[in-house]
Amino acid sequence: MFSKATLGFLDELAANNERAWFEENKPRYEELVREPALEFIAAMAAPLAKFAPHFRAEPRKMGGSLMRVFRDTRFARDKSPYKTNIGIQLRHELGKDVHAPGFYLHIATNECFFGAGCWHPEADALGRIRDLIAAQPKRWLAARDDKKFSSHWALAGDSLTRPPRGYAADHAAIEDLKRKDFIGLAALSFSDATGPGLVKLASERFAAAAPLMKFLCEAQGVQY
Template identity: 85%
Template sequence: MFSKATFKFLDELAANNDRGWFEANKPRYEELVREPALDFIAAMGDPLAKFAPHFRAEPKKMGGSLMRVFRDTRFARDKSPYKTNIGIQFRHELGKDVHAPGFYMHIASDECFFGAGCWHPEADMLGHIRDLITANPKRWFAVRDDKKFAAHWALAGDSLTRPPRGYAAEHPAIDDLKRKDFIGLASLSAAEVTGSGLVKLATERFAAATPLMKFLCEAQGVQY
């Protein structure tokens, strides 16, 4: 699916991040980025259906699991028009944006990784997660410290410096209640991205994140 040429294209795009270069090299983008990504997404459909049946692998050029190559530059100082990474997200069937619970794969020359969870959840969603942790700290600790999950995944993301308003500073899970993101990251090498076992590896890593994803789905009142 992906190859060393995929990474070479991303490097070249980073060095020539303008519309003229991209349009001239769009056939290479299709061959080296979009087509391999859509092949990977399609191959993940059956595995996801087995362990996460309410999450969708949608191999569509636009509006599916492959994230847009175009950057949102409206409020950014960097006005470069194109992303220099490949982002693939398998969202919950009820999720409409990147903030919903989902599985994620990131491919870039400087870093590749798997992700799972809720990134920058909206205020109501974040409150539901915190409330479930507050009411069931032992369950949360069992999720966070699950051996299969912890073997490859680590919680990451932004956190508050002080306890969130309305939550006791002495709560046993206060460090996790400060989180603004509830995401896990798992390492992924460039060799694994270009290897023949990527689908199998992604399936194993995402399945190991099941405890976290079930907890987050429960907090949102949706089926895992």
Template identity: 65%
Template sequence: MFSSQTFDFLAELTANNRRDWFVANQARYEALVREPALEFIAAMAPHLTRFAPHFRAEAKKAGGSLMRVFRDTRFSRDKSPYKTNVGIHFRHALGKDVHAPGYYVHLAADGCFLGVGCWHPEPVALGRLREAIAERPEQWFKVRNDPLFAASFALSGDSLTRLPRGYAADHPAREDLKRKDFIAIAPLVFDEVVAPELPAIVAQRFTAATPLMTFLCSALGVPA
């Protein structure tokens, strides 16, 4: 699967983020990045069937779980054409994009991590998530503070500075109701990424997030 050469390539891409360099090194990208990523995705499929049967591991070069290497530069001052990380998103079967509930793997030369949850959910979905927390704060706290989950993951993402309209200022979950992202992050160290057991390691950590994913999916009205 992944090796130290994967990260060497990503570091080189960071230093040479140009189309001419990438085209000249595309065979290396295929051998050191894309093929190992697709192998990893395929190996994750049976694990997801066990703990997250409604989430998909699709080992395809395009349109599957592996995110594109090409950056969308239309609205960015940074016009670098390529992403310098490997992004893998196991999204819900009913989801259409990265904003759907999902499990995420991020590999880069400057650090690796796992992510779970809903990143930048659309307004309607965001409202449903907040309503679920507002109506069932004790259940949310139980999920958020679950010892197995908290041992690996920490809640992350963007938040509002003020409480959204319609919620009491003294609501027990007022800080969580400010969230614009409902995601959690777990670190992944280099030795784990290059280990043959990587799929089992990732699956074990993702399994610890089952209570969170179940709560989020329930709030959105989709099966977990």
């Protein structure tokens, strides 16, 4: 799957982030990035079906679990055309974009990690998560502090500085109600990211994120 050569290519891409270089080196991109990424996604289908049957591993070049290499530069100061990381999201079967509940793998030369949850959920989805936390704080805290989850995962992402409108400032879970992202991150070493046991490790880490994912799915009214 991924190798040290994969990381080397990503470094080269960062140093030569332009269309002419990419087109000239596209065969290497296919060999070192896209093919191992699709191999990883395909290998995740069977374990995913066991611990999260309503999530999908779709090994397609476009429109599947592998995120586009092309950056959206429309509103960005940085006009570099290509992403210099590998992003893979195993989304819920009802999710259509990166904001849906999902499991995530990030590989880059500065950091590798696993992710799980909802990143930048849209306003309605965010409201449903907050409402469920507000109504059932004990269940939320039990999921957040579950030993299997918290032994590998830590909540991350953006938060408001003040309590969101409509929620009590003295609520037992007010710090979590302030969250704009409901994602967990788990560490991944470079050696594990480029080693033969990545699928097994990813399966174990993602399965341990079940308490968070079940809560988020319930908030959205979908099956885990």
